[in-house]
Amino acid sequence: MSSSRHALLADAVARLSAAGVPSPEYDAAELLAHVLATTRAKLALVTEVTAEAAAEFATLVARRAERKPLQHLTGTAGFRYVELAVGPGVFTPRPETELLAGWAVDASRAAYDGSGSWPVVVDLCTGSGAIARAIKDEVPLAEVHACELDPSAYPWAERNLAGTDVDLRQGDLATEFDDLVGRVDVVVSNPPYVPLEAWESVAPEARDHDPHLALFSGEDGLDAIRVIAQRAAALLEPGGVLGFEHADVQGESAPAVLAKAGHWTEIRDRLDLAGRPRFTTARRVGG
Numbered sequence: 001m002s003s004s005r006h007a008l009l010a011d012a013v014a015r016l017s018a019a020g021v022p023s024p025e026y027d028a029a030e031l032l033a034h035v036l037a038t039t040r041a042k043l044a045l046v047t048e049v050t051a052e053a054a055a056e057f058a059t060l061v062a063r064r065a066e067r068k069p070l071q072h073l074t075g076t077a078g079f080r081y082v083e084l085a086v087g088p089g090v091f092t093p094r095p096e097t098e099l100l101a102g103w104a105v106d107a108s109r110a111a112y113d114g115s116g117s118w119p120v121v122v123d124l125c126t127g128s129g130a131i132a133r134a135i136k137d138e139v140p141l142a143e144v145h146a147c148e149l150d151p152s153a154y155p156w157a158e159r160n161l162a163g164t165d166v167d168l169r170q171g172d173l174a175t176e177f178d179d180l181v182g183r184v185d186v187v188v189s190n191p192p193y194v195p196l197e198a199w200e201s202v203a204p205e206a207r208d209h210d211p212h213l214a215l216f217s218g219e220d221g222l223d224a225i226r227v228i229a230q231r232a233a234a235l236l237e238p239g240g241v242l243g244f245e246h247a248d249v250q251g252e253s254a255p256a257v258l259a260k261a262g263h264w265t266e267i268r269d270r271l272d273l274a275g276r277p278r279f280t281t282a283r284r285v286g287g
Contacts (some may be wrong), residue, residue: 251277
C-alpha cells in the first residue's frame with residue numbers, strides 16, 4: 001500500500017524535530033529524495049510513495065533521529081559545484097567552508113600572472129578533498145597539492161580527487177611538501193580548531209561521527225593553526241597568501257596567532273553569511 005508524500009514528510013519532520021535535529025524539514029526532504037533517486041526540487045512532482053520506498057525512508061529517518069549525519073545516510077555532500085563522497089571516517093564538509101574555498105579560488109585566479117605560469121596551491125588537512133577538488137574544478141589549470149594525515153580520511157580524499165591531477169599525499173601538515181618550499185602561491189586549510197574543553201558543546205553529528213583528529217586541537221583549539229602559520233610561511237613565496245577556517249569564537253585569537261608568528265601582513269578576519277567570524281587570511285611578507 002502506498003503512502004502520500006505529504007504525510008510521510010510531515011511525520012518525518014515531527015520525528016526529527018522531537019530528536020533535536022537542527023533542520024528537520026530540509027533533512028526529511030533530502031532523505032526522501034535520496035530514496036526516490038530524485039532531488040528536493042522535484043519532490044513536489046511526487047504524490048504517492050510505494051510501501052517499499054516508505055519503509056526505506058522510515059529507516060533512514062530513524063537513523064537521522066539518532067543524530068547520524070545526513071551526509072552519511074545519503075553518502076554524498078554537495079560542496080560549491082562538486083558532489084563529494086563522504087561517510088564514516090571523514091569530516092563532513094560544511095556549507096560555511098565553501099566561503100573559504102571561494103576565497104582560495106579567487107586567490108588562485110589572482111595569482112595567475114598571464115604568462116602561462118599557473119598558480120601553485122596547497123590544501124593542508126584536506127579531509128574529504130573538498131577544498132582541493134573545488135579549486136581544481138574552478139581553476140582547472142592550477143597546480144593543486146593536498147595532504148591528509150588521518151588514515152581513515154585519506155581514502156575518501158583519494159576517491160574524491162580521482163580523475164583529477166591533484167597531487168594528494170598522506171602526511172603531516174607540519175612536514176609535508178618540502179619540495180614546494182618557497183614556491184607556493186596559495187595555502188588554504190580547514191584544520192581542526194575545537195578546544196578540548198568544548199567537547200560537550202559540539203553537535204552530536206560531529207562529536208560522535210566526525211574523526212576527532214579533524215575536530216580537536218589542544219586546550220584552546222589553536223594548536224593546528226599555530227603549525228599552519230609556520231608551515232605556510234615556509235611554503236609560500238613572498239607575497240603569497242594564506243587562508244584558514246576557525247571557530248566563530250576565534251575571530252580575534254586566530255588572527256593573533258599570525259600576528260605573533262611574524263612573516264605576515266594584511267591579516268584580516270572574514271565573516272560567514274550569518275555574520276560570524278569564520279576564516280582568516282593574510283599575505284606572506286616580502287611581496
